[in-house]
Amino acid sequence: MTELLRNGRTVLVLWALTMILGYYGLGGFLAETVEGIGGIPVWPTALFLALLFVSLCASVMWARRLKAKPEPGGSQPDAPPLASGRRRFLTGTAAVTGGVLGAAGATIGRVSPWATVTAPALRQRVALTDPNPRDDWMGARVRSYRPLGDTGLMVSDIATGSTRIQHNADPVGYLKGLLDRGVNYIDASPDYAPESEGIIAEAIAGRPRDRLVIASKFCTREGHLRQGSRVAEYVAAIDGTLRRMGTDYIDVAHIHSCDTTQRLMDENVHEAFDRLEQAGKVRYLGVSTHTPNLEEVAETAIDSGRFKVMMLAYHHGAWPKQMDIIDRAAARGIGIVAMKTLKGAKHRGLAEFRPEADSYAQAAFKWVLANPSVSNLVVSFYDNQHPDEYLFASGKTLEQSDVAVLTKYDQLIAGTHCFQHCGDCLGACPSSLAINDILRYRMYFEDYGDEKQAMQLYAKLDQQADACIDCAAPCLGSCPQGVKIQERLIGAHEKLRWA
Ligand code: SF4
């Protein structure tokens, strides 16, 4: 070992290994931690620190045994003397400093793409509101309450989500203000934003609990519970939510973002719900679902007789079958909660739409609420102006002028964006890309300002859209809406990929 360390190449190799481990090992895990995909990387960190320590010791040992430079023309003794103490100290310091900086640089370099992508994304706020709100919007409040199916609960026709509420400078005061204006339905989930449950807890503290309707999900802070999760895991997820929200019960527990009937009818989640219901911790079972399996999942949920609430993406442009599902569910006493009602929320980004953009959200809400089978809609409130702008639509009737605004919006976005996420194109892709999901994540990124969430979701896909780059695109023409699938997917990959 000592002989080896006399040769500086060993030290160089050790530092190179440390840098490689820092970049590919620790850096990779840290990047996942930053993005919330993984936990604290204990073992990669320990391994990296151990190798760093070995490299440091090796550098010191090598420097301490550094030989003096031979005199030019002088005789070469068998064992050249050691270099001066000062030279050994300076060389050792330089080796250690360079090595540490290199290893740290490699680790940070691996994480840095997130600093350029995520940090601005976290700072960015999508301008969804009118910069010059109208005076008559001021102080708007809920004007209509509707039955949530046959649960006996009455819910505000416009309800608040909690995905982005923490973006407000005073989220607790902001949520209290919404409740004061009559919003009584809060849609929550532990995986939306870690801090949202604490915000809700503070905002509802001291208020009569029976005047509020709180919906949450069978999720943990890490994400949805998968099909086959143990009963105890489902129960623990809800117990965690109750503890963090400081409430004894939630009104609705959704099986979240459910795309298969197998997950919908997972006997463990149903047994967990039964236990929670008997314990008085959850009142009603719900399901939230996206397309393309929306029809199958929703029909199964209706026929099962187990569900009392259904949360569906529903906006102007819903396809006829979706209308049938909603009407059938409502007829069976299932409360319909509409989400994603702003159809991509592109109204502030369309130059030709500026004159209409101010009233778009209100027109879109009125369209959704014009369906009497809909109980209410959930939208993300977080901007100080949202309460005035959004709640002004509460209890209002859809007018011809609103329809004109929505029609113009549809004309401007025609053929460019996948809003229905219907999945009709899926069979045309030999690479089995989840086209609908990828385009939905792109919508989260571009239109909702949820860049981090979009990139996390994209990172979890088995197959990403780089497959489209050299593809002959047999999917061409497979979208009834005329979406240019290959072009949109390649663009999605550019935005969503883990750099
Ligand atoms: S691209 Fe078109 S066919 Fe494919 S999911 Fe979107 S709307 Fe449906």
Ligand code: SF4
């Ligand atoms: S272009 Fe993309 S989505 Fe279309 S067939 Fe090829 S891989 Fe599938």
